[in-house]
Amino acid sequence: MVGTIPPRNGEGDQPQAGGGGAPRTLRPEVAQARSLRRQMTLPEVLLWQQLRGSQLGVRFRRQHPVGPYIVDFFCASASLAVEVDGTAHDYGDRPARDAERDRFLSDNGIDVLRLCASDVLRDIGSVLAAIAARVARPLHQPAAGPPPRAGEEQEFL
Structure with missing residues:
Protein backbone atom coordinates (compact mmCIF):
# COMPACT_ATOMS: atom_id res chain seq x y z
CA MET A 1 0.00 0.00 0.00
CA VAL A 2 1.15 3.43 -0.79
CA GLY A 3 1.49 5.81 2.17
CA THR A 4 1.57 3.15 4.88
CA ILE A 5 4.38 3.59 7.39
CA PRO A 6 5.80 0.35 8.74
CA PRO A 7 5.90 -0.08 12.53
CA ARG A 8 9.10 1.06 14.28
CA ASN A 9 11.22 -1.09 16.52
CA GLY A 10 8.95 -4.14 16.37
CA GLU A 11 5.79 -2.33 17.55
CA GLY A 12 3.39 -3.87 15.00
CA ASP A 13 0.89 -6.46 16.20
CA GLN A 14 2.56 -7.10 19.55
CA PRO A 15 0.23 -7.27 22.59
CA GLN A 16 0.41 -4.30 24.93
CA ALA A 17 1.97 -4.70 28.38
CA GLY A 18 -0.15 -4.09 31.47
CA GLY A 19 -2.71 -6.84 31.27
CA GLY A 20 -5.45 -4.85 29.59
CA GLY A 21 -8.94 -5.52 30.76
CA ALA A 22 -11.49 -3.11 32.11
CA PRO A 23 -10.25 -0.02 33.91
CA ARG A 24 -10.42 -0.27 37.68
CA THR A 25 -13.44 1.46 39.17
CA LEU A 26 -13.24 2.98 42.63
CA ARG A 27 -15.91 3.11 45.28
CA PRO A 28 -17.48 6.59 45.15
CA GLU A 29 -16.21 7.56 48.62
CA VAL A 30 -12.62 6.59 47.68
CA ALA A 31 -12.79 8.68 44.51
CA GLN A 32 -14.19 11.59 46.52
CA ALA A 33 -11.45 11.21 49.18
CA ARG A 34 -8.77 11.35 46.49
CA SER A 35 -10.36 14.49 45.09
CA LEU A 36 -10.52 16.10 48.55
CA ARG A 37 -6.82 15.39 49.12
CA ARG A 38 -6.08 17.65 46.15
CA GLN A 39 -8.42 20.38 47.48
CA MET A 40 -7.39 20.66 51.14
CA THR A 41 -7.92 23.99 52.88
CA LEU A 42 -4.99 25.96 54.29
CA PRO A 43 -5.64 24.87 57.92
CA GLU A 44 -5.85 21.24 56.76
CA VAL A 45 -2.59 21.54 54.81
CA LEU A 46 -0.80 23.11 57.79
CA LEU A 47 -2.06 20.43 60.15
CA TRP A 48 -1.20 17.64 57.70
CA GLN A 49 2.39 18.92 57.51
CA GLN A 50 2.62 18.35 61.27
CA LEU A 51 0.77 15.01 61.37
CA ARG A 52 2.36 13.23 58.41
CA GLY A 53 5.24 10.87 58.88
CA SER A 54 4.16 9.72 62.36
CA GLN A 55 5.54 12.86 64.00
CA LEU A 56 3.21 12.35 66.99
CA GLY A 57 4.25 8.71 67.31
CA VAL A 58 1.18 7.38 65.48
CA ARG A 59 0.22 7.26 61.83
CA PHE A 60 -2.50 9.52 60.46
CA ARG A 61 -4.28 9.28 57.12
CA ARG A 62 -5.75 12.34 55.44
CA GLN A 63 -9.20 12.51 53.88
CA HIS A 64 -9.96 8.93 54.91
CA PRO A 65 -13.29 7.23 54.06
CA VAL A 66 -15.15 5.75 57.04
CA GLY A 67 -18.48 4.30 56.01
CA PRO A 68 -20.40 6.90 54.01
CA TYR A 69 -18.26 9.74 55.43
CA ILE A 70 -14.78 11.09 54.77
CA VAL A 71 -12.90 12.33 57.83
CA ASP A 72 -10.20 14.99 57.52
CA PHE A 73 -7.58 12.98 59.45
CA PHE A 74 -7.79 9.45 60.85
CA CYS A 75 -5.56 7.52 63.26
CA ALA A 76 -6.49 3.84 63.13
CA SER A 77 -4.35 2.79 66.11
CA ALA A 78 -6.12 5.31 68.38
CA SER A 79 -9.52 5.07 66.61
CA LEU A 80 -9.46 8.86 66.36
CA ALA A 81 -10.95 11.10 63.68
CA VAL A 82 -9.76 14.71 63.62
CA GLU A 83 -12.06 17.20 61.90
CA VAL A 84 -10.99 20.75 61.03
CA ASP A 85 -14.14 22.88 60.92
CA GLY A 86 -14.40 26.31 59.35
CA THR A 87 -17.15 28.82 60.00
CA ALA A 88 -19.46 27.07 57.50
CA HIS A 89 -20.01 24.33 60.11
CA ASP A 90 -21.86 26.85 62.33
CA TYR A 91 -24.68 27.65 59.88
CA GLY A 92 -27.69 26.06 58.23
CA ASP A 93 -28.10 22.33 58.61
CA ARG A 94 -24.36 21.71 59.13
CA PRO A 95 -24.53 21.39 62.94
CA ALA A 96 -27.21 18.68 62.63
CA ARG A 97 -25.28 16.91 59.87
CA ASP A 98 -22.08 17.05 61.95
CA ALA A 99 -23.93 15.62 64.97
CA GLU A 100 -25.28 12.76 62.85
CA ARG A 101 -21.81 12.09 61.48
CA ASP A 102 -20.26 12.14 64.97
CA ARG A 103 -22.94 9.73 66.19
CA PHE A 104 -22.18 7.32 63.32
CA LEU A 105 -18.45 7.46 64.03
CA SER A 106 -18.98 7.01 67.76
CA ASP A 107 -21.31 4.06 67.19
CA ASN A 108 -18.48 2.49 65.18
CA GLY A 109 -15.91 2.98 67.96
CA ILE A 110 -14.24 6.10 66.58
CA ASP A 111 -13.57 9.07 68.82
CA VAL A 112 -14.02 12.45 67.11
CA LEU A 113 -11.96 15.55 67.85
CA ARG A 114 -13.35 18.70 66.24
CA LEU A 115 -10.99 21.65 65.84
CA CYS A 116 -11.69 25.19 64.69
CA ALA A 117 -9.80 26.14 61.55
CA ALA A 130 -4.64 18.49 72.10
CA ILE A 131 -4.35 15.80 69.41
CA ALA A 132 -1.37 14.17 71.19
CA ALA A 133 -3.31 14.12 74.47
CA ARG A 134 -6.31 12.49 72.79
CA VAL A 135 -4.09 9.89 71.09
CA ALA A 136 -2.39 9.07 74.40
CA ARG A 137 -5.73 8.50 76.15
CA PRO A 138 -7.24 5.16 75.13
CA LEU A 139 -10.94 5.07 74.37
CA HIS A 140 -11.61 2.18 76.76
CA GLN A 141 -9.78 1.72 80.04
CA PRO A 142 -8.99 -1.92 80.78
CA ALA A 143 -10.37 -3.26 84.07
CA ALA A 144 -8.06 -4.09 86.98
CA GLY A 145 -8.93 -7.76 86.62
CA PRO A 146 -11.78 -10.08 85.82
CA PRO A 147 -15.18 -9.21 87.25
CA PRO A 148 -16.17 -10.97 90.50
CA ARG A 149 -18.07 -14.22 90.17
CA ALA A 150 -21.78 -14.21 90.74
CA GLY A 151 -22.55 -14.25 94.46
CA GLU A 152 -19.07 -13.09 95.51
CA GLU A 153 -18.68 -9.69 97.02
CA GLN A 154 -15.61 -7.56 96.80
CA GLU A 155 -13.89 -6.70 100.04
CA PHE A 156 -12.92 -3.12 100.52
CA LEU A 157 -10.02 -2.27 102.79
Whole structure:
Protein backbone atom coordinates (compact mmCIF):
# COMPACT_ATOMS: atom_id res chain seq x y z
CA MET A 1 0.00 0.00 0.00
CA VAL A 2 1.15 3.43 -0.79
CA GLY A 3 1.49 5.81 2.17
CA THR A 4 1.57 3.15 4.88
CA ILE A 5 4.38 3.59 7.39
CA PRO A 6 5.80 0.35 8.74
CA PRO A 7 5.90 -0.08 12.53
CA ARG A 8 9.10 1.06 14.28
CA ASN A 9 11.22 -1.09 16.52
CA GLY A 10 8.95 -4.14 16.37
CA GLU A 11 5.79 -2.33 17.55
CA GLY A 12 3.39 -3.87 15.00
CA ASP A 13 0.89 -6.46 16.20
CA GLN A 14 2.56 -7.10 19.55
CA PRO A 15 0.23 -7.27 22.59
CA GLN A 16 0.41 -4.30 24.93
CA ALA A 17 1.97 -4.70 28.38
CA GLY A 18 -0.15 -4.09 31.47
CA GLY A 19 -2.71 -6.84 31.27
CA GLY A 20 -5.45 -4.85 29.59
CA GLY A 21 -8.94 -5.52 30.76
CA ALA A 22 -11.49 -3.11 32.11
CA PRO A 23 -10.25 -0.02 33.91
CA ARG A 24 -10.42 -0.27 37.68
CA THR A 25 -13.44 1.46 39.17
CA LEU A 26 -13.24 2.98 42.63
CA ARG A 27 -15.91 3.11 45.28
CA PRO A 28 -17.48 6.59 45.15
CA GLU A 29 -16.21 7.56 48.62
CA VAL A 30 -12.62 6.59 47.68
CA ALA A 31 -12.79 8.68 44.51
CA GLN A 32 -14.19 11.59 46.52
CA ALA A 33 -11.45 11.21 49.18
CA ARG A 34 -8.77 11.35 46.49
CA SER A 35 -10.36 14.49 45.09
CA LEU A 36 -10.52 16.10 48.55
CA ARG A 37 -6.82 15.39 49.12
CA ARG A 38 -6.08 17.65 46.15
CA GLN A 39 -8.42 20.38 47.48
CA MET A 40 -7.39 20.66 51.14
CA THR A 41 -7.92 23.99 52.88
CA LEU A 42 -4.99 25.96 54.29
CA PRO A 43 -5.64 24.87 57.92
CA GLU A 44 -5.85 21.24 56.76
CA VAL A 45 -2.59 21.54 54.81
CA LEU A 46 -0.80 23.11 57.79
CA LEU A 47 -2.06 20.43 60.15
CA TRP A 48 -1.20 17.64 57.70
CA GLN A 49 2.39 18.92 57.51
CA GLN A 50 2.62 18.35 61.27
CA LEU A 51 0.77 15.01 61.37
CA ARG A 52 2.36 13.23 58.41
CA GLY A 53 5.24 10.87 58.88
CA SER A 54 4.16 9.72 62.36
CA GLN A 55 5.54 12.86 64.00
CA LEU A 56 3.21 12.35 66.99
CA GLY A 57 4.25 8.71 67.31
CA VAL A 58 1.18 7.38 65.48
CA ARG A 59 0.22 7.26 61.83
CA PHE A 60 -2.50 9.52 60.46
CA ARG A 61 -4.28 9.28 57.12
CA ARG A 62 -5.75 12.34 55.44
CA GLN A 63 -9.20 12.51 53.88
CA HIS A 64 -9.96 8.93 54.91
CA PRO A 65 -13.29 7.23 54.06
CA VAL A 66 -15.15 5.75 57.04
CA GLY A 67 -18.48 4.30 56.01
CA PRO A 68 -20.40 6.90 54.01
CA TYR A 69 -18.26 9.74 55.43
CA ILE A 70 -14.78 11.09 54.77
CA VAL A 71 -12.90 12.33 57.83
CA ASP A 72 -10.20 14.99 57.52
CA PHE A 73 -7.58 12.98 59.45
CA PHE A 74 -7.79 9.45 60.85
CA CYS A 75 -5.56 7.52 63.26
CA ALA A 76 -6.49 3.84 63.13
CA SER A 77 -4.35 2.79 66.11
CA ALA A 78 -6.12 5.31 68.38
CA SER A 79 -9.52 5.07 66.61
CA LEU A 80 -9.46 8.86 66.36
CA ALA A 81 -10.95 11.10 63.68
CA VAL A 82 -9.76 14.71 63.62
CA GLU A 83 -12.06 17.20 61.90
CA VAL A 84 -10.99 20.75 61.03
CA ASP A 85 -14.14 22.88 60.92
CA GLY A 86 -14.40 26.31 59.35
CA THR A 87 -17.15 28.82 60.00
CA ALA A 88 -19.46 27.07 57.50
CA HIS A 89 -20.01 24.33 60.11
CA ASP A 90 -21.86 26.85 62.33
CA TYR A 91 -24.68 27.65 59.88
CA GLY A 92 -27.69 26.06 58.23
CA ASP A 93 -28.10 22.33 58.61
CA ARG A 94 -24.36 21.71 59.13
CA PRO A 95 -24.53 21.39 62.94
CA ALA A 96 -27.21 18.68 62.63
CA ARG A 97 -25.28 16.91 59.87
CA ASP A 98 -22.08 17.05 61.95
CA ALA A 99 -23.93 15.62 64.97
CA GLU A 100 -25.28 12.76 62.85
CA ARG A 101 -21.81 12.09 61.48
CA ASP A 102 -20.26 12.14 64.97
CA ARG A 103 -22.94 9.73 66.19
CA PHE A 104 -22.18 7.32 63.32
CA LEU A 105 -18.45 7.46 64.03
CA SER A 106 -18.98 7.01 67.76
CA ASP A 107 -21.31 4.06 67.19
CA ASN A 108 -18.48 2.49 65.18
CA GLY A 109 -15.91 2.98 67.96
CA ILE A 110 -14.24 6.10 66.58
CA ASP A 111 -13.57 9.07 68.82
CA VAL A 112 -14.02 12.45 67.11
CA LEU A 113 -11.96 15.55 67.85
CA ARG A 114 -13.35 18.70 66.24
CA LEU A 115 -10.99 21.65 65.84
CA CYS A 116 -11.69 25.19 64.69
CA ALA A 117 -9.80 26.14 61.55
CA SER A 118 -8.98 29.50 63.16
CA ASP A 119 -7.29 27.68 66.08
CA VAL A 120 -5.12 25.72 63.65
CA LEU A 121 -4.06 28.97 61.96
CA ARG A 122 -3.55 30.88 65.22
CA ASP A 123 -1.80 28.31 67.45
CA ILE A 124 -0.94 25.01 65.81
CA GLY A 125 1.23 24.02 68.79
CA SER A 126 -1.80 23.91 71.09
CA VAL A 127 -3.79 22.01 68.49
CA LEU A 128 -1.03 19.39 68.21
CA ALA A 129 -0.87 19.11 72.00
CA ALA A 130 -4.64 18.49 72.10
CA ILE A 131 -4.35 15.80 69.41
CA ALA A 132 -1.37 14.17 71.19
CA ALA A 133 -3.31 14.12 74.47
CA ARG A 134 -6.31 12.49 72.79
CA VAL A 135 -4.09 9.89 71.09
CA ALA A 136 -2.39 9.07 74.40
CA ARG A 137 -5.73 8.50 76.15
CA PRO A 138 -7.24 5.16 75.13
CA LEU A 139 -10.94 5.07 74.37
CA HIS A 140 -11.61 2.18 76.76
CA GLN A 141 -9.78 1.72 80.04
CA PRO A 142 -8.99 -1.92 80.78
CA ALA A 143 -10.37 -3.26 84.07
CA ALA A 144 -8.06 -4.09 86.98
CA GLY A 145 -8.93 -7.76 86.62
CA PRO A 146 -11.78 -10.08 85.82
CA PRO A 147 -15.18 -9.21 87.25
CA PRO A 148 -16.17 -10.97 90.50
CA ARG A 149 -18.07 -14.22 90.17
CA ALA A 150 -21.78 -14.21 90.74
CA GLY A 151 -22.55 -14.25 94.46
CA GLU A 152 -19.07 -13.09 95.51
CA GLU A 153 -18.68 -9.69 97.02
CA GLN A 154 -15.61 -7.56 96.80
CA GLU A 155 -13.89 -6.70 100.04
CA PHE A 156 -12.92 -3.12 100.52
CA LEU A 157 -10.02 -2.27 102.79
